Amino acid sequence: MPGVTHTKPAEAAAGAAGEVGMEACFAIQRFLFLEAQLLDRRDYRRWLSLLTDDVTYRVFAHVNRDAEAGPLAYAIIDEPAPRLKARVEQILDARLTHAENPPTLTRRFVSNVLAAAGEREGEYLVTSNLLVYRTRPNFPEGALYAGERSDILRQVDGALRIARREVRLDQSVLHGSMSTLF
Numbered sequence: 001m002p003g004v005t006h007t008k009p010a011e012a013a014a015g016a017a018g019e020v021g022m023e024a025c026f027a028i029q030r031f032l033f034l035e036a037q038l039l040d041r042r043d044y045r046r047w048l049s050l051l052t053d054d055v056t057y058r059v060f061a062h063v064n065r066d067a068e069a070g071p072l073a074y075a076i077i078d079e080p081a082p083r084l085k086a087r088v089e090q091i092l093d094a095r096l097t098h099a100e101n102p103p104t105l106t107r108r109f110v111s112n113v114l115a116a117a118g119e120r121e122g123e124y125l126v127t128s129n130l131l132v133y134r135t136r137p138n139f140p141e142g143a144l145y146a147g148e149r150s151d152i153l154r155q156v157d158g159a160l161r162i163a164r165r166e167v168r169l170d171q172s173v174l175h176g177s178m179s180t181l182f
Contacts (some may be wrong), residue, residue: 031050054163057135059135059167102137104134106135113128129148145169
């Protein structure tokens with residue numbers, strides 16, 4: 001099936017590679033919390049500065065099927081840096097996007113952060129759980145999205161940046177526009 005990916009259960013980052021000290025773990029958690037705050041405040045341009053120039057960003061939702069067939073997911077977002085930048089510019093220009101006018105109100109909760117040393121110096125393999133609450137004027141009851149994120153964070157000029165992100169949502173049915181579900 002085009003656009004459909006077979007998924008495997010994510011490995012806990014702590015068991016995937018080398019140990020990470022407490023100071024690095026704290027810096028990684030703080031970075032992820034800052035990122036969530038920027039997105040919740042719709043500060044998308046500053047959020048873009050947290051990404052590497054070669055970032056890949058993927059968000060998957062589940063396909064419901066029999067347990068014997070195993071897990072299956074499809075990509076709802078699969079974008080490199082240039083397309084993410086174009087998406088942000090479109091979202092921020094009220095003349096170009098009707099889906100975000102008026103804007104979606106969003107709150108992100110990041111938890112269960114585990115980190116391990118990556119394959120390269122200055123890289124970290126990070127997993128975390130994500131809960132996103134979104135509400136819109138035409139959908140006042142809101143929607144909750146839960147999932148697991150697998151990131152590669154990289155030190156660039158002394159600061160952490162997202163080099164790769166894969167989000168695996170627990171939902172099979174998504175409500176509303178996904179244009180700001182980063």
